[in-house]
Amino acid sequence: MIHWPRWRKRLAVAALHLLAFLLALWACVPFVWMLSASTMPAGEASQFPPRLFPSSPTLAHYSTLLDRLSLARYFLNSLVLAIGVSLASLLVNSMAGYAFSKLAFPGRRPLFTVLLSTMIIPGQVTMLPVFLLLKHLHLLNSYLGIILPGMASVFAVYLVKQYFDALPDSLLEAARLDGAGDWAIYWRIMLPLSRPILATLGLFTFVGTWNDFLWPLIVMTREDMYTLPVALATLMGEHAQDVELMMAGCVLTVLPIVIVFLLLQRHYLRGILIGGLRE
Amino acid sequence: MPALVTLALFFFLPVLAAFLMSLTDFDIYCLADVRRARFVLFGQYIRLLQDPLFWRATLNTAYFVLVGGPLTILLALMASLILNSERLRGARFFRLAVFLPVITNMVAVAVTWRYLYHPHFGLFNFFLRKVGIGPVDWLGDPRFAMPAIILLAIWKNFGYHTLIFLAGLQTIPEDLYSAARLDGASWLQQHLHVTLPLLSRTLGFVTVITGIGYLQLFAEPYVMTQGGPLNATLSLVLYLYQQGFRWWRMGYSASVAFVLFAFMLAIGSASFLRRRRESA
Numbered sequence: 001m002i003h004w005p006r007w008r009k010r011l012a013v014a015a016l017h018l019l020a021f022l023l024a025l026w027a028c029v030p031f032v033w034m035l036s037a038s039t040m041p042a043g044e045a046s047q048f049p050p051r052l053f054p055s056s057p058t059l060a061h062y063s064t065l066l067d068r069l070s071l072a073r074y075f076l077n078s079l080v081l082a083i084g085v086s087l088a089s090l091l092v093n094s095m096a097g098y099a100f101s102k103l104a105f106p107g108r109r110p111l112f113t114v115l116l117s118t119m120i121i122p123g124q125v126t127m128l129p130v131f132l133l134l135k136h137l138h139l140l141n142s143y144l145g146i147i148l149p150g151m152a153s154v155f156a157v158y159l160v161k162q163y164f165d166a167l168p169d170s171l172l173e174a175a176r177l178d179g180a181g182d183w184a185i186y187w188r189i190m191l192p193l194s195r196p197i198l199a200t201l202g203l204f205t206f207v208g209t210w211n212d213f214l215w216p217l218i219v220m221t222r223e224d225m226y227t228l229p230v231a232l233a234t235l236m237g238e239h240a241q242d243v244e245l246m247m248a249g250c251v252l253t254v255l256p257i258v259i260v261f262l263l264l265q266r267h268y269l270r271g272i273l274i275g276g277l278r279e
Numbered sequence: 280m281p282a283l284v285t286l287a288l289f290f291f292l293p294v295l296a297a298f299l300m301s302l303t304d305f306d307i308y309c310l311a312d313v314r315r316a317r318f319v320l321f322g323q324y325i326r327l328l329q330d331p332l333f334w335r336a337t338l339n340t341a342y343f344v345l346v347g348g349p350l351t352i353l354l355a356l357m358a359s360l361i362l363n364s365e366r367l368r369g370a371r372f373f374r375l376a377v378f379l380p381v382i383t384n385m386v387a388v389a390v391t392w393r394y395l396y397h398p399h400f401g402l403f404n405f406f407l408r409k410v411g412i413g414p415v416d417w418l419g420d421p422r423f424a425m426p427a428i429i430l431l432a433i434w435k436n437f438g439y440h441t442l443i444f445l446a447g448l449q450t451i452p453e454d455l456y457s458a459a460r461l462d463g464a465s466w467l468q469q470h471l472h473v474t475l476p477l478l479s480r481t482l483g484f485v486t487v488i489t490g491i492g493y494l495q496l497f498a499e500p501y502v503m504t505q506g507g508p509l510n511a512t513l514s515l516v517l518y519l520y521q522q523g524f525r526w527w528r529m530g531y532s533a534s535v536a537f538v539l540f541a542f543m544l545a546i547g548s549a550s551f552l553r554r555r556r557e558s559a
Contacts, residue, residue: 012366013366016361016364016366016367017367017368019361020361020362020367020369020370020373021373023358023361023362023373023376023377024372024373024376024377026434027376027377027379027380027434027438028376028379029402030380030388030391030392030395030434031379031383033391033395033402034387034391037394045394045400046397046399046400047400048399048400049400049405050400050401050402050405052402118291118294120543120544120547121294121540122491122494122495122536122539122540122543124495124516124519124536124539124540125293125294125297125533125536125537125539125540126293126294126297127523127536128293128297128300128523128529128532128533128536129292129293129296129297129300130293131524132296132529133293207382210384211382211383211384211385213384213385213386213497213498213501214497214498214516214520218520218524228384229384229385229386229387229498230386232384232386232387232390233386233390233501233502236390236393236502243394246390246394247391247394249387249390250387250388250390250391253384253386253387254383254384254387254388257382257383257384258379258382258383261382262375265375268382269378269442272439272442272443273442273443273446
């Protein structure tokens with residue numbers, strides 16, 4: 001085992017690369033087909049035998065989507081919601097994190113424990129009453145209907161609190177001596193110091209909101225308020241025969257997130273690792 | 280404080296309200312006027328137990344969790360061993376490729392896979408035919424619909440688990456492997472006796488989040504099959520959605536939600552008890 005013959009070692013390394021390549025292929029082929037089919041002339045993606053690449057690439061389906069089916073509007077809705085939820089969530093949860101980490105108030109510890117324990121309650125349980133609440137507040141079919149419930153996140157509070165806990169109290173005392181109030185300390189000292197964790201959290205929330213389906217499906221019933229995933233699922237019902245058109249829609253839904261991810265993967269992956277290895 | 284207010288408003292109260300709702304016959308008439316709802320105590324739950332569709336949804340969801348979950352974890356474990364090897368060149372590229380399905384949108388992915396599964400022009404049947412099998416009506420045949428959805432879920436999720444396993448693998452000190460090699464352990468033995476035991480905490484965590492995540496199966500059947508054919512892919516969350524937001528039987532829907540909650544709690548507490556036993 002220690003002194004493997006050379007050819008066996010080479011064979012093992014080759015097999016390793018083959019396996020890795022197969023894994024990557026298996027993960028990427030659907031995307032390749034999605035992209036390729038979206039540029040095929042009408043009808044070509046549903047031919048037999050199936051084609052992997054277009055005979056003469058065209059962007060016609062993208063322009064059809066953009067002007068006839070108001071995809072630009074859905075895109076905007078998704079963007080506003082993803083940014084809105086991310087910013088609101090960062091602000092509100094970092095404030096809560098500050099309170100739990102640095103402010104002494106009665107019942108701080110038990111309250112935090114209760115908060116953490118609610119993480120096990122699935123979203124589906126709260127969906128029905130929150131829906132009724134939004135209905136009574138006339139917030140259905142509005143951006144607020146998704147931003148307000150979306151910004152409260154126990155996980156985010158927990159994460160920010162952990163981060164703030166690591167910042168030394170002496171820093172705060174120095175600021176207090178200089179006459180800074182809680183708000184100034186939070187806004188001018190804590191937030192700038194916690195930029196890395198906020199970036200991670202913000203990106204995480206952004207991707208999560210962009211990809212969310214069930215809640216927007218419930219809240220947004222008016223067509224001009226659809227998010228991309230909801231619009232796509234609805235289009236699927238009406239345009240199932242237009243394979244190329246559907247694939248163009250999929251590309252427009254998937255591509256922005258892939259680009260954002262590739263640019264900022266460091267932050268995003270850290271979010272997963274913190275989430276995955278906590279305790 | 281605003282966070283606590285929103286949490287209270289959109290979390291604590293709703294859980295309570297949802298439970299109260301599951302004890303009433305809240306339906307479409309109550310949407311206009313809440314006072315029409317009447318308390319039926321556990322009537323909804325009793326009705327649920329006698330509802331064949333609910334049992335169907337429960338069995339389908341169990342099928343998805345118990346078959347799809349282990350397969351996803353197994354593939355991810357193997358993928359992480361491959362991608363963790365120091366002899367692999369371009370590991371960064373491979374890791375990104377494997378992670379691509381994770382960050383993309385479930386709906387777009389499900390729409391795409393619907394075409395990949397198409398009995399006539401889908402790529403799956405094309406390749407199957409090349410090796411002499413098929414054609415298979417993946418989403419139209421009740422026997423194949425759930426396996427098709429499981430295959431999609433494995434593809435979509437294994438990259439996430441791979442990443443967590445990779446992080447876990449990195450915490451295992453290299454000298455343990457050198458020692459094992461000196462003792463003459465083969466590749467398989469090294470992983471059975473070194474990797475697996477040291478990865479057990481990560482494995483436990485991944486099992487729990489997979490179980491809880493897979494219990495919430497929704498977008499895949501919603502987009503690809505609408506729960507069909509013959510309810511073969513009707514999941515608990517899809518049933519909850521249909522009862523609550525299509526037929527507006529919200530009391531009934533709330534009771535489905537609490538059954539789902541109970542299942543999740545069972546998975547969570549099972550792992551909690553195990554960890555307690557380990558540390559005791």
